Amino acid sequence: MPSLWSPASWSSRLEELLSPAGELKGAPLRRDVRSLGMLLGLVLREQAAAGVYESVEGLRLAAIGRRESSDANAGALPSVAAEAADAGRAYQLARAFSFYFELINLAETNHRKRRRLAHQLEDAAPQRGSLRGTLRALKKAGRSGEEIRELLARVQVMAVFTAHPTEVARRSVMFKRRRISELLERLDGIPVPGATLEALERDLTAEITALWQTDDVRAQRPTVRDEIRMALDYYESSLFDTLPVLYGEIEGALAAELGDKVELEDLPLLVTFGSWIGGDRDGNPFVTPATTAEALGAARELLFGHYLKRLQTVFDQLGSSTNQAGVTDELEARLEVYLAELRVAGSQSAEQRFVERFPQERVRLLVACMMLRLGGSPQSSVKLEAPPLAPYTAATELVGDLRVLRASLGAHHGERLAAMLIDPLVVEAKTYGLHLQALDIRQHARVHAAAIEELAGASDVAKVPEALSAGTMEVLETFQMLAKLKREYPAESVARYVISGATSAEDVLNVVRLARVGGVAVEGSESDPGLQPVPLFESIEDLQNAPAICRELWGAAAYKPLLASWGGAQEVMLGYSDSNKDGGMMTSTWEIFKAHRALYEVAAECGVTLRLFHGRGGTVGRGGGPTHRAIYAQPMDSFSGQLRLTEQGEVLNWKYSDVVLAERNLELMIAASLDALGRPKDKGEHLTGVLLPEWERVLDGLSESSYAFYRKHIVDDPETFTYFEQATPVAELEHARIGSRPAKRTDASSAKKRSMEDLRAIPWVFGWMQSRHLVPAWFGVGHALALYEAEFGLDLLQKMFRSFPLFIDIVRNVEMALAKADFGIARLYASLVEDAGLRERVLGTLEREFELTTKMVLAVTGQSVLLERNAVLEQSIRLRNPYVDPLSLLQVELMRRKRGLGEADEVERGNIDRAITATINGISAGLRNTG
Numbered sequence: 001m002p003s004l005w006s007p008a009s010w011s012s013r014l015e016e017l018l019s020p021a022g023e024l025k026g027a028p029l030r031r032d033v034r035s036l037g038m039l040l041g042l043v044l045r046e047q048a049a050a051g052v053y054e055s056v057e058g059l060r061l062a063a064i065g066r067r068e069s070s071d072a073n074a075g076a077l078p079s080v081a082a083e084a085a086d087a088g089r090a091y092q093l094a095r096a097f098s099f100y101f102e103l104i105n106l107a108e109t110n111h112r113k114r115r116r117l118a119h120q121l122e123d124a125a126p127q128r129g130s131l132r133g134t135l136r137a138l139k140k141a142g143r144s145g146e147e148i149r150e151l152l153a154r155v156q157v158m159a160v161f162t163a164h165p166t167e168v169a170r171r172s173v174m175f176k177r178r179r180i181s182e183l184l185e186r187l188d189g190i191p192v193p194g195a196t197l198e199a200l201e202r203d204l205t206a207e208i209t210a211l212w213q214t215d216d217v218r219a220q221r222p223t224v225r226d227e228i229r230m231a232l233d234y235y236e237s238s239l240f241d242t243l244p245v246l247y248g249e250i251e252g253a254l255a256a257e258l259g260d261k262v263e264l265e266d267l268p269l270l271v272t273f274g275s276w277i278g279g280d281r282d283g284n285p286f287v288t289p290a291t292t293a294e295a296l297g298a299a300r301e302l303l304f305g306h307y308l309k310r311l312q313t314v315f316d317q318l319g320s321s322t323n324q325a326g327v328t329d330e331l332e333a334r335l336e337v338y339l340a341e342l343r344v345a346g347s348q349s350a351e352q353r354f355v356e357r358f359p360q361e362r363v364r365l366l367v368a369c370m371m372l373r374l375g376g377s378p379q380s381s382v383k384l385e386a387p388p389l390a391p392y393t394a395a396t397e398l399v400g401d402l403r404v405l406r407a408s409l410g411a412h413h414g415e416r417l418a419a420m421l422i423d424p425l426v427v428e429a430k431t432y433g434l435h436l437q438a439l440d441i442r443q444h445a446r447v448h449a450a451a452i453e454e455l456a457g458a459s460d461v462a463k464v465p466e467a468l469s470a471g472t473m474e475v476l477e478t479f480q481m482l483a484k485l486k487r488e489y490p491a492e493s494v495a496r497y498v499i500s501g502a503t504s505a506e507d508v509l510n511v512v513r514l515a516r517v518g519g520v521a522v523e524g525s526e527s528d529p530g531l532q533p534v535p536l537f538e539s540i541e542d543l544q545n546a547p548a549i550c551r552e553l554w555g556a557a558a559y560k561p562l563l564a565s566w567g568g569a570q571e572v573m574l575g576y577s578d579s580n581k582d583g584g585m586m587t588s589t590w591e592i593f594k595a596h597r598a599l600y601e602v603a604a605e606c607g608v609t610l611r612l613f614h615g616r617g618g619t620v621g622r623g624g625g626p627t628h629r630a631i632y633a634q635p636m637d638s639f640s641g642q643l644r645l646t647e648q649g650e651v652l653n654w655k656y657s658d659v660v661l662a663e664r665n666l667e668l669m670i671a672a673s674l675d676a677l678g679r680p681k682d683k684g685e686h687l688t689g690v691l692l693p694e695w696e697r698v699l700d701g702l703s704e705s706s707y708a709f710y711r712k713h714i715v716d717d718p719e720t721f722t723y724f725e726q727a728t729p730v731a732e733l734e735h736a737r738i739g740s741r742p743a744k745r746t747d748a749s750s751a752k753k754r755s756m757e758d759l760r761a762i763p764w765v766f767g768w769m770q771s772r773h774l775v776p777a778w779f780g781v782g783h784a785l786a787l788y789e790a791e792f793g794l795d796l797l798q799k800m801f802r803s804f805p806l807f808i809d810i811v812r813n814v815e816m817a818l819a820k821a822d823f824g825i826a827r828l829y830a831s832l833v834e835d836a837g838l839r840e841r842v843l844g845t846l847e848r849e850f851e852l853t854t855k856m857v858l859a860v861t862g863q864s865v866l867l868e869r870n871a872v873l874e875q876s877i878r879l880r881n882p883y884v885d886p887l888s889l890l891q892v893e894l895m896r897r898k899r900g901l902g903e904a905d906e907v908e909r910g911n912i913d914r915a916i917t918a919t920i921n922g923i924s925a926g927l928r929n930t931g
Helices: 010-018 022-047 052-068 087-121 131-140 145-154 171-186 194-212 224-258 289-317 329-345 348-356 362-373 395-411 415-432 445-455 470-488 505-517 540-555 560-565 577-583 585-606 627-632 650-656 659-678 693-715 718-727 729-736 761-770 781-792 795-803 805-820 823-830 836-861 871-899 906-927
Strands: 156-162 271-275 441-444 496-500 532-537 569-575 609-615 642-648
Touching: 010 022, 010 087, 022 052, 022 087, 022 194, 052 087, 052 871, 087 171, 087 194, 087 659, 087 871, 087 906, 131 145, 131 224, 131 659, 145 224, 145 659, 156 659, 171 194, 171 224, 224 271, 224 289, 224 415, 224 650, 224 659, 271 415, 271 659, 289 362, 289 415, 289 470, 329 348, 329 362, 329 395, 362 395, 395 415, 441 445, 441 470, 445 470, 445 496, 445 505, 470 505, 496 505, 496 569, 505 532, 505 540, 532 540, 532 609, 540 560, 540 569, 540 577, 540 585, 569 577, 569 585, 577 585, 577 693, 577 761, 585 609, 585 693, 585 781, 585 805, 627 659, 627 805, 642 650, 650 659, 693 718, 693 781, 693 795, 693 805, 693 836, 718 729, 718 761, 718 823, 718 836, 729 761, 729 871, 729 906, 761 906, 781 795, 781 836, 795 805, 795 836, 805 836, 805 871, 823 836, 823 871, 871 906
Parallel strands: 156 271, 156 642, 441 496, 496 532, 532 569, 569 609, 609 642
Antiparallel strands: none
């Protein structure tokens, strides 16, 4: 039987893959989705319990019928009471729908890669967000090549990986995803013999079978060690291969747009990486000094292994003989230093045998010495016996050896070899150093304050009181471990200490005091950047106070010497999740913008070089949304070109699971940063970002009315929190075993009345997302827009939407959230609320605001339906909804059953928890957001 991917003709298949628009453009994706669905059906009939496939099909068709009818409301929802009565069967049904989304997500990802390749083959204008497109816009706006190169040299993007509990997939599932993705990519080959297509399809079916037979629900919560390993996997799966591709693209873009011939190794350092995993102890008792040490050790082990693989390739491919091509005096001098060290470290005979292994191969001999410094040795047919050389202590030493090697090749007709083998490795060494990624430490300000009070002014370890609480001991042990780690690892591997919940300059100074007691050098020096405290401003009040707090801090006599030691630079972090939870979407976004702008103004007054760290989450309610748009929406003249932002949970998989995706994401951030720095003035193609005074007054007014409405109905109304606890699966997050961090802060006593203050922002967004309310992403926006329209009309709002990047970003993000929300499904979740009067009051408020927000977003954007101008996203949501609906129905019925169980029903409660977790996984995959 022919493969499902067999074409009518190879010429028609090629036409589909290259088509720039229209039906043909989407044909490969539709084929992948249809074919994967058929293969999943085959696997379900083989692997699942009897009748599961038939139940899946019945629910799917009923959900499609509901969506296609004119009365898509809760009354039209099919019943799943019979399926939910058996937790085991419900689990299999949930898995079946979840797996459909796993496969669809992989198909959509493959289509993104496919379309990127097609665009690269077109003779068309560069894509918006690409570096070539930004370079061309800057040039068109009158920027000279020299000005553009100066701007690019100021750009540096750091992606900071975090382990917030939003990645639902197990590590083994992620590996299987990658294999399926690779097979899908191979099915795009042209031409492929029919037998090969059939073999690929068989392999694909086998991988889907293996995925089905793998537990997608964790038996236990992942440890911090698991999270460290999962994040490091992205380096092996994509990032190590991405970096050379990325810089090659940048090199090509500069040559094409500016006529520059820039060597790869001479490009500025544009990308670096960071992590919180193993260092973020705020509210996570499982992050200890030992896990911090483990995070650094695992990163170094992975990196050195990678360097050794790269150098082995260089060793294998560079058999250059001095009989054929000479080497520079500098290379000979470098070799002599190493050989002298070998003679001292071992015996003269061992050194002699080592040298004799490379007759006339001086280049290979230097590569072998470099590998010895990294703790390895070349793999060759003859075993190399040589004592180890002193390890590299700084990245500059490794880069120096590579540059000596490169210069020698270049001087002896080996320029192509240098470009192919050495330049990418120089780029990697400059980027990763000897530590791979910078590990941030994070703890809450109140923990430091309690420790300071208990230590009673102790200035060093010798003066520490004997009897200390466990919390203070943990704080001290953390700093003592940091002092030790900064001696054992490159000092730059731990250089920042993030203070969550910062509300004063004293919160920053407390960290300085504690670090000194623990023996950590806070001041920077030539060999050590020190340990800089980074205040994180999270609530609306704290964002408003941030400029005054930083002015006080930067003016403090005790702090000025520290600033000077850090080169006058200071990092400040802005929190998106908590500010949204505190004040709603409109106010959070506007107050972050104003704090951003004011912080730069204060920094200029104080002579401080400021870099902001943006704590963005994966969902709109936690600061997520299109990256380019968000970066460009920063305040004018309040951006240095350096950007740090968190990459949280599930977005790691979407952005970094594949070389093509990772390269596109990193290029997009670089291009957006250059765009935001250069601000092309060609209004026909780019917005300048200028904020007119009248627009600022409008946004102040919108924020004020939105904030008051949000606080009244969400934060200050206890009925809303009761509704939230009962009408969403937030309580199930603890049983889902998604991340190592508890959902609630540990200082919330079980005897204390639970409130929003006890709850982290992540479960807050998670609950509303899973139940299809998505309240944090839109509530209060419609109210504010409607009040403004009633008094002033829509003209100015519509003009702002056409002209002001921040307002565009707000409206478009709200629009996306509204499109993903579904109050027909939300009403079903609301049926779980015990008090009928409370239920109708809260749901009524939410539903009225949802309808009003939808109406106002359509009015401002001039659309008749949501996502009218984003056909790709609209189609994706429309096609996914009928498959998410059955999962929501199952989740509600399972929650209802669980709440009706007695104390003795522990076994059944465990079975239901397992099934609910499967629905959580499926809804997350279907909406492409966990929370």
